[in-house]
Amino acid sequence: MKDLVKKLVESYGPAGDEGPVRQMIEEEIKELADEVRVDALGNLIARKKGNGKGKKVMLAAHMDEIGIIVTSIDDKGFLRFAPVGGWSPPTLLGKRVIFANGTSGVIHTEHLDDIKELKVTKLFIDIGASDKATASENVGIGDMAVFYGPLFDMGERWVAKAMDDRIGCVVLIETLRQLGACDHDVYFVFTVQEEVGLRGARTAAYGVDPEIGIACDVTRVGDTPKSHIMEVSLGGGAAIKVKDSSLICHPALRKHLVEIAKENKIPYQLEVLERGGTDAAAMQLSRAGIIAGVISVPCRYIHSPSEMVDAGDVKACVDLLVQSLKGSMVLQ
Amino acid sequence: MQVKELLKNLSESAGVAGFEHGLHSSLRAAWEPLVHEMSTDVLGNFVAKRRGVGEEPRPSVMLAAHMDEVGMMVTKIDERGYIRFTQVGGIDPRILPGMEVTVHGRRQLAGIIGTKPPHLLSAGEEDKAPKMEELFIDVGLAQERLVDVVEIGDVITFQRDVTELANDFLAGKSFDDRAGVAVIHSCLQWLEKLCITADVYAVATVQEEIGLKGATVSTYGLEPDIGIAIDVCHGDGPGQPEDLVSELGKGPVITMGPNIAPRVYELLEQAAKDAGIEVQVDVAPAQTGTDAWAMQISRHGVPTGLVSVPLRYMHTSVETLHLDDVEKAGKLLAFFIAAVNRGFVEGLVWS
Amino acid sequence: MVLKMLSEAPGVAGHEQAVRAIIRAEIEGLVDVIESDTIGNMIAIKNPDAPGPKIMFAAHMDEVGMIITGFERSGFLRFRKAGGIDDRVLLSKTVRVGKEQLPGVIGSKPIHLQEPRERQHPVRMRDMYIDIGAKNKEDAQKRVKLGDVVVFDTQYSEFGDGFVKGKAMDDRVGCAVLISLLKEQTSLPIYACFTVQEEIGLRGSAIAAHRVHPDMGVALEGTVSNELAEVEPEFHVTNLGAGPALTVMDAATIPNRKMLKELIRLAEHSELPYQFRRTTGGGTDAGRMSLAHTGVPTVGVSVPCRYIHAPVSVACQDDFKNTVKLLSLFLKSIEGGFRP
Structure with a gap:
């Protein structure tokens, strides 16, 4: 997984010009998905077909960087x-x-x-x-x-530019790799232009028209010296979002993710982010509304050339996503 | 159910933006006798349909009043058991010191937003507006016991019962925009007495305070011919710019401006005359900041109107209104709907 | 001269009727169908049944202006801004109020009566009023209605060496470009959308783009220029006379790069001047078009204008002509098989 992280964070893909990183991701996933296409804005949409018994689920991680x-x-x-x-x-x-x-x-x-x-x-x-x-x-x-800058490998922690949100792309790719057969019709969407206003997720969600949307993105942490007040810490596990400034996650989906984490002993933490938004907000408002939530990778120093994530957190996000999709996704 | 009873009931219930499900049962009980169908959508919008008389396709009118309120959310529980929090929707931190609140954890906890006693203030401190991140909630529990009841992301509301002031003035929390929901209730009662051709969708929308979200998706789903948002607008008071406020007790306010389809505005004016109601007029140069703003640009466009109840002290726990304005707004809407027919809908060009 | 008529017509957001009527008269006969919608957009269609990519052009009819919100007892009118205007351009201007276009002036407390401290600060819109010469509130209310809109009272004329001046060049110049473009022969299905309420949040184009659901979108604008005294060339944003300005990114959109490159190729090949719009601020109808349905490849092409959103703006006639030429080449290129 580390090689994939290195490859993706070191590639080029600012909002609106995501071609190079899109090609790289397409290479990674084309053998794993049943269908792969690129839409008018440049979103990369890979479908893993379900067996007709499950739900239509859209997963979104943005390829673009600042x-x-x-x-x-x-x-x-x-x-x-x-x-x-x-x-x-x-x-x-x-x-x-x-x-x-x-x-x-x-x-x-x-x-x-x-x-x-x-x-x-x-x-x-x-x-x-x-x-x-x-x-x-x-x-x-x-x-x-x-x-510009290569990945710093600090062992369990990695530092690079564009962890936001190539690490989310890695989580989606790993999930696709590990998922195997599942009931749900799952669309893995690598979105564009998130950093300039959640634009790619909006048109992709309109096209996919899912029942449930889950974004995977980075979130801030509150564990650095004299930081703002926030309960998320690096290494504390997958962050299950309650709220950020762009949306309030569907409470039933959030609770479902918490239950899955507890059942499978996946480390998790609840996240209230006071500044920042994600693709989930665009998915939530698509057409007549969809159930939307976010699994976040805790990340220090977001929007700098040195964004830091924890390998254990990344693994926890993949596990949480895989286990969620293996289950029924019937929300109470 | 009386309009005042429903308003009081809703005002004293909790429904912070994104967490409005607790209001569904009150609405179901109140509207069950007045409508034909009721449902909720994935975001939690409460949609009641009252069918008109006559052959299909009937024109449809969507009424939207948001049931969410501004509130707070737990961000951290510190070692001493104090709860730190952020806002959901716009709250002025200056109203918070000394406020009683309810923390909606596994069970409801009474809380107080603590303050420093004046004796201990350092020089100049009292001239500073408090910031939200400096404030905390005391629920009288130690951290070990608190974490069993409260977790990150739990919502917090003002603790405030409705206060009846003199001359039918009411004060309470979340009249913005439960007053609008009460207006719809009053309207549905009036519709029973009138002959109505149009189908009416009475929608208590969600998440207005954080970006008009409920109206965005419900309008897309319902595709109405006409959309009317019902919200509150700023009431009069000392020192306010006269052209931006409306008087309490002088009747509902109808808005004109680019957010409002001129023909819908004209029909509202006419309906007020038919119903014998005095209305006040507000001019919105651009956005109205209401569900009407979202409804107007849904799909191919929805001709939209806005009816408001004047309200003092918006986004505080002592929002104040006059009950007459609520009831008259309901009657106004009913007469508006009674005047909507196929011909009106087909003639809805801008101007 | 259609630009003169367009520039002098009033058309604050929500009140675009006069502009729409002028455009309709100009384009009847040039197009196959003219549709309108419930918000007031006018959609003129050429070759609706033709095969080939559906191309949507958007130019907005509305302008920034003011709206009457109240009456003083003495008969002065209170107003608010509709769209982005710097308070500092308002004082001491003549305006036209309402459908009847009543003349009025914007006044405030005379400088003689101001404290020295007050003179240090700009006069705020809320401290200004419009004087139409009314005797009192009742007299004013006989002449003007609440919600009447107000525009700057500016005569259009030719100006200096090849320039024109007038109000509302943003975006009447875009409307004029689109009218000229409709005179060109083409076999493509063209949806010329004259939109409303752009200045208050790209409102009309949201609806028009959803309805038209085009394969390609082009926003036509009169855009900002910052070539002012004391501004260094690298911050000019656009220059008058340097040709159509192509958007590289703004607050609402990043253009489709293939379409942008094709415009550049066409300009260079035909030796037409062109320039980039060298800022990322501001948003146009392109933002709404690009996000319609599952996304639409979109570009923005503009005629540079100095002093937009003010009582008088200035544009260059050659830029106008070259913008029309470039777009007509672009249509030919699409006919010849160009696809984004």
Whole structure:
């Protein structure tokens, strides 16, 4: 599993330009699923057919990651840019980024008298070009870049860019691998443009039209020094979401997941996330409404180049998803 | 059931956004004699259908009032047994110090949002607005015993019974928008006395306070010809901008603006005349912040109206309204529905 | 000149009738069917039964403006904004109120009577009022109704060297582009949607896109330019005269990359000027189109305008012409087999 994590987190796929990471995931799953297709927005939809006795279930993990988009190139070859997805300017200062074509760059700032003046309009990317013409040979306006950096393997804990939400993609792929025969018609959807407004999940859910939707995404933790108040901790097991700022998970589905975790002795923790949203919110509001919930991978330092997850938590998420799908999914 | 009795009953029940199922039984009991079918959907919207007379296809009118209330949710139980919490929907933390609450754990627990005594305040502290993350709930249980009853994600409501003020003014929690549900109740009672061609969907919607979610999915599912949201609007009070508030006891408010189909507005105006009811008018330049905003752009578009009950102190535990406004809004809606026929629905161009 | 008529017509969100009537008169005869819906969108269809991908164009008819919310005892009118307007552009402007287009002026406390401290801060909309010369509240209520809408009173005219000025270029210029495009010969099924209520949340296009369910979408806009005094070139966003502006990303959409590349290829091949819209702020009808049903490949093409959402905006005539040319090339390319 670690190799797969490494491969996916190190690949390129900012919101709206997920081609490279989509191809990689498609390679992984095409032998495992009964049908695989890509929709108009670029969602990758893999179906594992049920036996007609179960429910239609959609699982969603987003392939896209946060990044930047080039908005102008000045005469000296410096690039100005805008964010793709949500991040704070201080996170970017001094970081390395890489474009789809392999062009690399570093982010720095205009001179500031006070670090509080740091805004995105003060930042620029230096790709080592001597002038506009040289820069334009490698990068154009509208091109996107993502954080650069290999996976840090710390044993039980892994650090990389784009754990949000490639680790969710890994959970789905592993689930597909381990599931075997099951009653339910399960759609494994690797969504696009989550970071810019849960867009891919919305059109995918409209097309799949499931009865139950479960998103697998990362969540914040409250176990770092003087952190905000939150009961989720790294290594504490799969987080079963109650609420975030985008949705309240269906209480019956949440309770069902808790029961499955208890029965199978899978470590779990309940999650109330005060800031952040997931694909489940888009699924919930599809058509006349669907039952939606979230299984989260606890993650430190989200939306930075160094997002940290725990291998045990990842395994717990896979176990929880597999065991849930093996059961009846009749919700009380 | 009397409108006031239902309103009191609903107001004193718990139904935080996302957790409204506890209200279903009251609604079922109240509406059973007034409608033909009742059901709930996957998000928990409560949908009652009253069939019109005459041949199909009959025009359909959806009435939507949200039954969810703003509330709080447990985020942490600390070593000393204090409960930390976050909001569900918009709550001003400044109303919370000293508030009595109910924590809905495995069983209901009475709680108090604790405060520092004024004697111990440091200089300048009383000039600071409290933040929600600094507040805590005391339920008088030690952590070991508390964790058996309460877990992360349990919801918390204001503890507040309805207070009857002078001159038929009522105060209580969650009148936003249980008052709207009471309006629908009053309307259903009036419909019994009138000849109605249209099918009526009376919907108590969910999760309005966190993004108009119940109305979004129920409108999609029901595909009505006309949608009317019933909600509360800001009542008058000292120091408020006059053009943004309405007077209590002066009748229901009908809204105009881009969220409202002009023909629906005109028919509401006409219905008020037919019913002999004085109405007040509110102008919404853009979004109304009500279920009407979601209903309007469902599928191919739903011509939408908005009827409101003026309410003081919105999103607090002492929301105040005048019972007359609730009852008159119900009558207004009934006369509106009585005037809806196939021809009206087919002529629903914008203007 | 259709752009002059469009620019001078009032059309605040929810009150687009006058604009719709002008457009209808222009396009009757150019299209096979004109449909309308319950929110006021007008959908003009060319070749509804033709095979081939269904293409939806969206240009919004509404503009930012104001709406009357109350009457002072003395006859002054209270108002609120409908759509995004900077309070600072409102003072000392003439406006037109209601269906009758009554003239009015926006006033506030004269500077002589303000405390020095007050002069340091912008005057807020809530401290302004519209004066129509009414004697008192009753007189005002005879002339103006609650909910009447208010637009800037701005004459359209040619301006400087190849520019035009007028109000509501966002998005009457897009409407004008779409009208011109309907004059082109094409065998494709074209759904020209003149939408409503864009400025208050992309409302009309949500419904139109659901109804049309197109295979491709193109949003036509009069978009922001930031080429102002004291702004450095890298923050200009768009430049007037530099050709149609192609959206690379905004707050509501990321365009389909194949369609974007095809537009670039066509412009370069025909030596038409083009530029990118070099910001990610703002949202257009493209956002709604791209998320309709199971998703629709969509792009945004705009005519750059200086000073949008203000009483007077400025656009360049060449940009307008080149936008029409680029889009007509795009249609030919689709006829020739281009697919996203």
